[in-house]
Amino acid sequence: MSLLRLALNNIRGNAFRSSVVFLCVLGVASFLLGTTLVISGAQNSLNVGIQRLGADILVVPEGAQTEVQTALLMGKPTNVWMPASKIDEIAAVPGVQAVSPQIYLQSLYGAPCCSVSEMFLVVYDPATDFTVKPWLDKELGRPLARGEVIGGSYIFVPAGEKYITLYGYNTTLAGNLGATGTGIDQTLFMTQETARAMAQSSLTTAVTPLVIPPGEISEVMVKIMPGADRHRVALDILLKVLGVVPLESPNMFGQFRHQMTGLLWGFVTIMVVFWVLSAVLIGLVFSMAANERRREIAVLRALGATRFYVFRSILAEAVILALGGALLGVILSSFVIYLFRGYITSSLGMPFLFPGWASFLGLVATGTAFILLTVILAVLLPAFRVSRMEPAIAARE
């Protein structure tokens, strides 16, 4: 009879002990993978989001930093304005290679086109744009025509419709950007020409007309010269252009990052406590089981089992339970997080992007290995002790 079969039979034959260990492992595995997924999903989302912005520095009106970052991060609509004259002032700052303005339009709530309740409308300038253009060149091979829009991953044309109607104006969805997990996913990008046509049309077709304040913009995207110091350029913008604040893209979402770090430490603390308690409990359960099974173990020794065989048979049971529990735990937590990611991220106030398959499998493998190691460590001592007992004494006790 193989060691594996003996271990499986023992697991089946000791339902209570097996269930306790299995549930402990399942709990630790679920929590471990769940928290890691949420944290890494947020980090992943943040990185992809910043990359998608495509600018080295974002210049926003003074006092609007939090609003803009919240809009970009969570898709919370906002309206901020500054004079368009700031564009030239920013362009004149040493180290700046290119600038392009963007306008945040009045946002739509409960739009039928999107799988989100709020939609964020952003207008870009095709003449100077360097953030949307690379995507258009690659995916569309041409600039957006009048009446065309591109959307984040949550934007779609309503079923049975040809257009996305905004302020009574029909727009054609030319394509969708990849998912970022940030507010960009619920953003609709359009040219100034389309925005002006929409505003004109809204005067007669919309309940509330779309107003674009003339000579006003919401933010300026800045690309710095190769080799220029981003921080230096940002500092110069702050000093030389009044009424604006530069946000360096790698440092963006600072408040969120701070919040995420706090959350991370909270999770880590709970995790460590949970992990230690589970390891102790698993160790105790196996100690009790080993004590209960002294006679069985004495019988095995009398039949010719070596100490090492006894040790391995106990370890094999633990490994099978650990693998089973860990696997079910990671499947369950992945499933729950995938299904409820919207609810989890909105209640935690953080963006989330499910990691790619390679990263996900890496997480699962690391988590499972960690759990396995924990269980083996917890079981090592009782398995060693019972395997070293004199069989005749074990049988008598």
Next chain:
Amino acid sequence: MIKLKNVTKEFNLGEQVITPVLDVNLKVGQGEFVIIIGRSGTGKSTMLNLVAGLIRPTAGSVLVEDRDLAALSDKEMSRLRSREMGYVFQFPSLLPSLTILDNIIMPATFTGDKGGKDLAKRAAELLGMLGLGERLEYYPRHLSAGEQKRAVIARSLMNEPRILLADEPTSDLDEQTEKEIMGLLKQIHNGGVTILMVTHSIALVPYATRAYSMDKGKLSLTHQK
């Protein structure tokens, strides 16, 4: 075949030291059926465990097949137990999570025998011989005490041992079942297996080729055919 030379075994129980086996000398030759009788707590089982190498003597030496057990490593001792000895415990010793068939096959695991179907066939034959041919897939809890004892004897014979050590194989059994079990052991002995058995029942002495009584850790010859 089995030699005990001035064997003493002490157990240290805190402040108290007990000596269940005291300076025992015994020789059991090939093909003998030796029974040791004595009341509970006289050291019979301890002596049997010493022969099986399940405990080590405090003094003296135990030799099985001319090999001093004290000189054997755990691996060598385990190999000797699995290949040369069968052991019948006093208590119910079938593994509860295994079927009767798997219990009988178990000892073959430790000899490295990967006979597969042959092992199952041999185990089934053994169980058939002992009247348990219909119980192969039963679990120990489904068998009566007598049936369990028979299954244990079948298991002890699985690796065709040259020595069978039996610790009170008929305890807790009714008279009829006791007779059946002793009949089986006699049959096994007639097949050439050396048997060393301990019991508290004087009535079993006639089955033996030689019998000793044990008291306060000492052996004295009481019967020889």
